[in-house]
Amino acid sequence: xxxxxxxxxxxxxxxxxxxxxxxxxxxxxxxxxxxxxxxxxxxxxxxxxxxxxxxxxxxxxxxxxxxxxxxxxxxxxxxxxxxxxxxxxxxxxxxxxxxxxxxxxxxxxxxxxxxxxxxxxxxxxxxxxxxxxxxxxxxxxxxxxxxxxxxxxxxxxxxxxxxxxxxxxxxxxxxxxxxxxxxxxxxxxxxxxxxxxxxxxxxxxxxxxxxxxxxxxxxxxxxxxxxxxxxxxxxxxxxxxxxxxxxxxxxxxxxxxxxxxxxxxxxxxxxxxxxxxxxxxxxxxxxxxxxxxxxxxxxxxxxx
Amino acid sequence: xxxxxxxxxxxxxxxxxxxxxxxxxxxxxxxxxxxxxxxxxxxxxxxxxxxxxxxxxxxxxxxxxxxxxxxxxxxxxxxxxxxxxxxxxxxxxxxxxxxxxxxxxxxxxxxxxxxxxxxxxxxxxxxxxxxxxxxxxxxxxxxxxxxxxxxxxxxxxxxxxxxxxxxxxxxxxxxxxxxxxxxxxxxxxxxxxxxxxxxxxxxxxxxxxxxxxxxxxxxxxxxxxxxxxxxxxxxxxxxxxxxxxxxxxxxxxxxxxxxxxxxxxxxxxxxxxxxxxxxxxxxxxxxxxxxxxxxxxxxxxxxxxxxxxxxxxxxxxxxxxxxxxxxxxxxxxxxx
Numbered sequence: 001x002x003x004x005x006x007x008x009x010x011x012x013x014x015x016x017x018x019x020x021x022x023x024x025x026x027x028x029x030x031x032x033x034x035x036x037x038x039x040x041x042x043x044x045x046x047x048x049x050x051x052x053x054x055x056x057x058x059x060x061x062x063x064x065x066x067x068x069x070x071x072x073x074x075x076x077x078x079x080x081x082x083x084x085x086x087x088x089x090x091x092x093x094x095x096x097x098x099x100x101x102x103x104x105x106x107x108x109x110x111x112x113x114x115x116x117x118x119x120x121x122x123x124x125x126x127x128x129x130x131x132x133x134x135x136x137x138x139x140x141x142x143x144x145x146x147x148x149x150x151x152x153x154x155x156x157x158x159x160x161x162x163x164x165x166x167x168x169x170x171x172x173x174x175x176x177x178x179x180x181x182x183x184x185x186x187x188x189x190x191x192x193x194x195x196x197x198x199x200x201x202x203x204x205x206x207x208x209x210x211x212x213x214x215x216x217x218x219x220x221x222x223x224x225x226x227x228x229x230x231x232x233x234x235x236x237x238x239x240x241x242x243x244x245x246x247x248x249x250x251x252x253x254x255x256x257x258x259x260x261x262x263x264x265x266x267x268x269x270x271x272x273x274x275x276x277x278x279x280x281x282x283x284x285x286x287x288x289x290x291x292x293x294x295x296x297x298x299x300x301x302x303x304x
Numbered sequence: 305x306x307x308x309x310x311x312x313x314x315x316x317x318x319x320x321x322x323x324x325x326x327x328x329x330x331x332x333x334x335x336x337x338x339x340x341x342x343x344x345x346x347x348x349x350x351x352x353x354x355x356x357x358x359x360x361x362x363x364x365x366x367x368x369x370x371x372x373x374x375x376x377x378x379x380x381x382x383x384x385x386x387x388x389x390x391x392x393x394x395x396x397x398x399x400x401x402x403x404x405x406x407x408x409x410x411x412x413x414x415x416x417x418x419x420x421x422x423x424x425x426x427x428x429x430x431x432x433x434x435x436x437x438x439x440x441x442x443x444x445x446x447x448x449x450x451x452x453x454x455x456x457x458x459x460x461x462x463x464x465x466x467x468x469x470x471x472x473x474x475x476x477x478x479x480x481x482x483x484x485x486x487x488x489x490x491x492x493x494x495x496x497x498x499x500x501x502x503x504x505x506x507x508x509x510x511x512x513x514x515x516x517x518x519x520x521x522x523x524x525x526x527x528x529x530x531x532x533x534x535x536x537x538x539x540x541x542x543x544x545x546x547x548x549x550x551x552x553x554x555x556x557x558x559x560x561x562x563x564x565x566x567x568x569x570x571x572x573x574x575x576x577x578x579x580x581x582x583x584x585x586x587x588x589x590x591x592x593x594x595x596x597x598x599x600x601x602x603x604x605x606x607x608x609x610x611x612x613x614x615x616x617x618x619x620x621x622x623x624x625x626x627x628x629x630x631x632x633x634x635x636x637x638x639x640x
Contacts, residue, residue, distance in 0.1 A: 059543055091546030098544075103537035107636060108559045117555075121546055153635040169545065 008032035009074060009176050009209040010056065016068035017051055017060065017233075026051060026233045028069060033177070038203065038210040040224035040241065042217060042256070047230040049213045053179045056211070057096050058086045074176060092122040095170035097199075099182040101162035105154040111165045112138070112150025118172040137168040141198055160191035167198060174206050181213045196223060217260055221245060229253045329638070330628065337624045341617070348616050349401065349609065356605050357393050363413045363603040387413055400609070409613070410606035414599075419610040423592065427614065429499055430591035433584070434576040434618075436507050437515035441572065445519040446565060449526025454553065456531065464523060471520030476579075480513035480586045497587040510587040514580055518572040522565065529564035533557050563634050570626030574619035 010033040017026035026048045033039045041049045054060050056071055058078065071078040073094065078086060098104045106114055115137050116130035125133065131150065138146035141164040154162055163183060170178055180199060184192040200223060203210045212223055220227050220241065227244055229237040229252065237250040248254045363383075384390045388399065403410055409419035445468075452464040487509060488496030500506045533539065534557060542556045581593035588594075592611050599607040630637045 057544055059540060087546050087548060089546070090544055096544040098537065098541060100537055104541045106538040106542070106556050106560070108563070108634060109556075117547065118545055121548075121551075155636050166541075169541075 006034070007075060008072075009035050009037075010211065011072040012052070012056065012069070013072070014069040015052065015055065015066065015071060017048070017055055017064060018067045019063045020065075021067055024067065024233065025064070026055075029230070029233075029235045030069075031228050031235060031238060033209045033211060035176070035209055036204070036207040037226070038200070038212055038224045040220035040227035041211065041213045041230055042215065042220050042227055043230035044215060044256070046232075048233040049215075049230050050181050052230075053096065053181050053211060053213050056177075057090060057094060057179060058083075059090075059096075088122075091118055091175075092173045093175050094177040094179065095173070095175040096179040096181065097163070097166045097170050097183045099185050101159050101166055101186060102154075104166060105162060107154055110151050110153055111157065111162075112152075115150070115165065115169045115172055118169060122173050133172070134168075137172050138165070140171070140202070141165070141168040143168070158191075159187050160195060163187060163191075163195050164198065167195070167202070171202055171206065171208070175208060177209045177211065178203060179211045179213070182215070183212075184219060185214070185216070192219075199223070217245075217257065229256065330631070334624065334628070337620075337627070341620045344620060345404075345613060345616065346401070348612060349404070350397070352605075352609050352612055353393065353397050353400070356603070356608070363387065363389070363605070400606075409610040412604055412607045414602055414604045414607070419606045422607055423595065423610050423614055426590055426592050426595050426611075429501075429589060430577055430580065430584075430593065431618075432507065433510055433514060433580055433589060433591055434573060436511035437576055437580075438518065438569070438573045440511050440515035441519035441522050442569060444515075445522030446526050448519075448523040449528075449565075450530055450553070450558075450561075452523070453527040453530030453534070461527075465527070468520040468523040471516045471523075474516065476513060476517065477582050477586050479516055480510070480583055483509045483513055484587075497589075499588070499590050510583050510589055513586070514576065514583045517579075518576065521572065522568060525568045526561060526565050529561040530557060532564070533560045536560070559633065563630065566626055566629060566633065570622055570629075574622040577618050578615045 012032070013030050014028040015026055015030070016024060016028050018024040029048070029052055031039065031041075041052060043049050051060065051064060055066055056073075056078070060066065066079060069079075073089070078089075081089075105111065112131055112134045115134035116125075116127060119125040119130035119133045120127060123130075123133075135146045135150050138149055143149050143161060143164050149157070149161070154165075157165065167183075178199070183199065184195050187195060196219060199210065199212075202208070210223075212220065214220055224241050227239060227241045228235045229239075229244070229250065231250075231252045237244070237248070237253045239249070244253065245257065248257055381390070388396060391399075400410060409423070411417070412419050412422050415422060448464045448468070452461040455461055484496045487494045494508055495503075495506050496509070498506055539552065539556060542552050547556065577592060580589075580591055581597055583589065584591045584593040585597060592614055596608060596611040596615075598604075599611065
């Protein structure tokens with residue numbers, strides 16, 4: 001496990017996912033994430049952001065399968081790794097936070113036990129020791145009265161609190177990579193900021209790289225230094241976040257930015273509806289053979 | 305479950321039973337459910353009364369069919385008077401309910417014994433058979449369902465479900481006969497029929513014959529439950545945590561499936577006593593079911609009523625226990 005600080009934690013190359021060999025869903029996606037970096041993947045529903053995250057974790061469900069490309073994690077090829085070795089990495093070296101905190105926790109186990117399970121599996125602790133660690137983990141995500149909360153069942157907690165539990169669980173073993181798949185989408189706006197802040201703070205403190213998957217450009221703008229824009233299974237643009245907002249290169253990105261609702265915007269008031277992605281070429285023309293526009297201006301080593 | 309929930313007014317009836325001490329939520333639940341059984345029983349009694357006043361034939365006409373000379377008008381009138389059959393239906397109903405309120409099930413027409421004395425010796429064999437059948441059904445059906453669901457589409461899955469479908473569609477009495485033929489007549493391993501209070505061997509064949517249909521149902525319910533739970537978000541979370549598949553099934557899936565299976569299990573145990581009629585007759589099992597058949601044939605209405613009440617009570621009690629078990633397994637469910 002020798003990896004230099006400058007080497008990417010995660011290096012996805014020409015990743016292809018399909019239903020069998022014929023029906024491609026992801027048409028060759030490449031990106032890198034550096035240690036401690038928060039990388040955003042943005043795009044509308046069905047653009048392939050989530051399955052990219054799931055394939056890194058090795059959690060793709062049949063009939064979806066990786067049909068080509070490579071996923072290097074700390075220099076190690078994941079796609080050729082056996083399932084046992086991949087399972088050992090999951091939760092320990094790479095962790096994931098899901099969109100729905102309401103259903104993502106086992107309803108019949110206390111949250112303390114669910115966090116403690118991480119220490120039992122990956123650290124070989126006994127349950128009694130693991131429980132103590134679980135309470136610490138809850139304390140780290142600033143859950144009030146963690147001792148008591150550890151004995152609570154998921155249904156006894158609010159959505160925001162459950163997502164904090166998910167984060168505590170994901171970060172329990174101090175992973176190198178955290179994949180956050182729409183972590184705040186299901187939450188109240190007032191709770192969103194707190195959860196995002198927590199992810200940012202903890203990942204910075206531990207030097208955890210974060211792959212943040214979101215359709216929310218506001219969330220991406222606040223959290224990420226670099227962002228990749230996905231559309232129909234391709235990474236159509238990759239930029240420094242600030243540059244992306246100032247000079248979007250791909251027409252799809254321009255459309256996506258224009259579609260953001262803005263408070264008090266005159267155009268919005270006049271038209272009474274959100275902007276459609278009218279600048280974007282039709283989906284027929286956005287077909288498979290079109291080259292994807294990726295601008296590796298920030299991380300030049302990223303392209304193969 | 306907190307003892308004596310806050311803010312819930314406790315009815316005076318509860319105070320009467322428990323005194324000043326506040327009963328636990330569970331105790332209040334059980335007490336209330338017990339009280340709720342009374343209207344159900346009333347409806348059951350009413351239905352039986354109406355049915356037996358409508359169907360042709362009476363205890364006396366059934367005596368005649370046995371070749372006993374009761375055609376004499378005087379004898380008939382005497383018998384009718386003796387059994388109170390000359391009174392109007394409503395009066396008889398009231399008398400019966402009045403007795404029931406005093407835990408008196410009446411007197412059997414046939415044996416002239418109190419009905420309870422007729423039913424009581426049949427009770428334990430019936431309960432034993434129902435529980436043994438359910439034990440067999442759960443022991444075989446639930447693991448079969450798990451095995452099938454964990455390899456969906458495999459040979460094991462297809463085979464198991466074929467067995468389950470066969471189990472559901474087999475006529476019980478035919479399957480019972482088959483068991484008798486193979487294990488009693490051909491192999492001679494087990495007694496073919498009869499009851500022996502001390503012998504476990506007599507229980508095996510009737511329990512399997514009675515349990516095969518709930519076994520098949522449980523296998524199917526479990527399979528569906530496992531497939532359902534395996535698709536749940538929290539299972540994906542557990543996989544993302546690096547939980548191994550055996551551990552996943554053991555500590556995340558199994559309990560969630562149990563909650564789903566518990567409903568089927570409860571309903572089956574509850575209805576097994578009533579379903580056992582055919583099997584009890586076939587295996588000469590001295591249970592409530594065979595008593596019921598004999599008593600209906602003889603129009604021994606007090607015993608029929610007693611037997612039906614026992615079967616209904618069993619169903620209600622089992623259902624209440626299932627609800628209590630729910631609360632024990634699933635923290636989201638509170639008995640209130």
